[in-house]
Amino acid sequence: MTGTSLKFTSRQIPAVLLALLLVVSLLAPVLPLQDPLLMDTAARFAAPSGAHLFGQDEFGRDILVRLIFAIRNSLIVAFAAAILAGVIGTALGVMAGYSRGLTEMLAMRFIDIVLCFPPLLLAMLAVTLYGPGPVTLIPVLAIVFVPSFTRVAHASVLSVRSQDYVEAVRSMGASNARVMFSTILPNIAGPLIVQFSFTVAVTVVLESGLSFLGLGVLPPAPSLGLMIGTGRATLAQAPMLLVWPCAALTAMILILNAFCDDLRDRLDPKSSKIRGQ
Amino acid sequence: MSIAETTKKPGLSISGLNISFRNKDGWTSVVRNLGFDIAPGETVAIVGESGSGKSVTALSVLGLLPQQSTRIEGSIRLGDKELLSLSPKALKALRGNEIAMIFQEPMTSLNPTMCIGDQIAESIIAHRGISKAEAKVEAIRLMEKVHIPSAARRYGEYPHQFSGGMRQRVMIAIALACKPALLIADEPTTALDVTIQAQVLNLIKELQEEEGMAVLFITHDMGVVAEVADRMVVMYRGDVVEEGTTTEIFANARHPYTKALLSAVPQLGSMSGSSDPQPFAIYDINTGLAAEASVLKSTVDTSEILLDVKDLSVRFPVQQTILGKVTARVHAVENVSLTLARGETLAIVGESGSGKSTTGKLITGLLHPTAGKVEICGKPMRSDTRQSLSRSVQMIFQDPFASLNPRLTVGRAITEPLRIHKLATEKEQDEIAASLLTRVGLSPDIAKRYPHEFSGGQRQRICVARTLALKPSVIIADEAVSALDVSVKAQVVNLLLELQQEMQLGFIFISHDMAVVERISHRVAVMYLGEIVEIGPRAAIFSNPVHPYTRRLIEAVPVPDPSRRRDRHKIADSEIRSPVRPGDYVPPARSYREVSPGHLVQDAGPEWAA
Structure with missing residues (x-):
């Protein structure tokens, strides 16, 4: 049983790294870090030093601190949007898949309509209407990702609902809500968790993309997309200004995907055993 | 085919x-020191329960x-070829050409996107390299040979x-x-209905006689063995x-395991003269001695x-026009x-499509009837009473x-009905789970483990424990022992009988297995295409089947006695008909007559004439 062993294995690396990311980004405001907005025009493009490990940017701000806060902003937006999308999308998908008939028709057609809009276009529309910033970004990104959760949940429910154990719970007199959320939901959690990981990763990219275009996080607040955007302009003088946020973005997505992959395996009670015939 | 050939x-x-x-812990031996020969034209059966290594042998x-x-x-030698030293390429050429295999699941072994005829023709072309047109002719000939009616027409289906x-x-x-x-x-016949099983066994024997091939038959069903095999190899956990x-x-089994296996095989007709159910005698696998079977009192x-x-x-409804x-x-x-x-x-x-499982689901309220009513302990089953009535009927x-x-976990699964009906605290639930596990013959310690760690028989016991949690008065067992190995089947049947003795439970036992039904039931209802064609006391149904379908069903049960093989020419190649009817179909009015007290038979319609 791998779950109970305390030995550090390579499988736990993503979990440890993600925990580190989360702790640092959550505690960023209380950690003894410099203000990410503090400018020091005398030290523009300064090379790494003891006080500024990654150097300073075009306004003399500490790059490491800005990266940490950028990751924090990214993760807040990504997780908030993914959780919102996951809850709404899954609920819709489970109800559609379980009740069939009219509910299914309405839910799935609604999803089809949402799917018609390209995500980036939808986000740009909302930002144009309501102005940029995280408060607009989170619900917009959530709406963009609701359909994928609904589709995954719907398809999984269709295969699980015909299983005998679902019939068994129904024959015991369980209510529909109980069957849907305490019997079916845990059994379709695997694909949904993978979908969640995927969504968080894609949301991070999308958020960065929108910020890069100036439609997401507003300067001077730090954001990976914004940093990449400004880093591009000063590529000739200070290439590392572009390299650091890109590397951070890539690493974050890799960690998220690896972690969720591993999580899916662990959540399955059968994974630690080879199934018999 | 001549003898020389x-x-x-x-x-x-x-x-x-x-x-x-x-x-992960090294090598596990699954088959040990197996040896047997099959001569051309001979049938050897490997018999064993799950995990005996019989399928592994076939795959090897x-x-x-x-x-x-x-x-x-x-x-492993086929003629003078040593199969184990052949290259994968040579083996590939051998498969299909000299060795062919048929599987348990005919549903999943065919390609759903290709028409039947082409699938047969494809394998002919692959192995014999003849032209498409010739292959088609040959495929139709083969379809006729395996008695597929109107083969030429069904080629494209x-x-x-x-x-x-x-x-x-x-x-x-x-x-x-x-x-x-x-x-x-x-x-090859495990997934098939009993009348169809008889036809397929018959077909295999017939083709074997024509082609003179050797047949290696793998099965757990002693009745089938008795029907087809010349010789048999009994395997138990990898050993012969x-x-x-x-x-x-x-006639004269020597090893205790063989004896135990044979005695666990339900025998049709072993129950004549008694109107109550009888438990199976459980044989010890090591000694071959029967444990004292308890005599049951009438419940x-x-x-x-x-x-x-x-x-x-x-x-x-299965088909609707655009207007509904x-x-x-x-x-x-x-x-x-x-x-x-x-x-x-x-x-x-x-058999399949007879509506027996649907009847079970209607009784538990899992499905709503189009017409008619179900009363449980005097209370009608309706959508508003289902919740409370479901406590009395378990499945x-x-x-x-x-x-x-x-x-x-097993413990949580058993007490789930209690949580649904909010009947017990967490602590009480643990106690109930432990006592129910003991009741069905399992250790209470397993409550913390997950179902996938258990064998089929143990899981079925867990399911029985779960149905008991609400102290129901009726239990509907839908093919509850059909998927189990013979010896485990006997134990679970005995468990059900014991529980009936103890709690005076009423059972609806839905099954296609006539021999088990004969053991366990007081009364029998025979269903065909959604209708009850015959119902009555078990002894009456089995000793005096009146409806033609009941007779066909009883005749098709394989007899676990090689000296009483059926006359193969008597088996008709009839198919089970489909209960799908046109939208304006009005079911014919049926009348029943009483043959003996409580024994009702539907007057056979014109489709049964002849």
């Missing part, structure tokens, strides 16, 4: 076969075991248009496309425990009717009436691997 075909000879699988002959994780020692039995015939046609020297049949001619072993109390079903019908007019319906259950008294077991028997399902939620 027949003898040209090589036989199979296996000796000193050892097979091990690699797992075909060279289909994964090479990385398997170690095979010994010798797809697998989903074929019934299970017909699909198995197609599989056999594909297997025979290249006149193999050896046919391996791995549980007994080997000999079928007649000899059935039936006709003064209390637990279940009263009247004129129950359910129909499902139904053009075809499944008449799944049609005018079914039955009653169940306290402590009584009513068996519902029938056991066929597949113990599918009917337990993989994410609940």
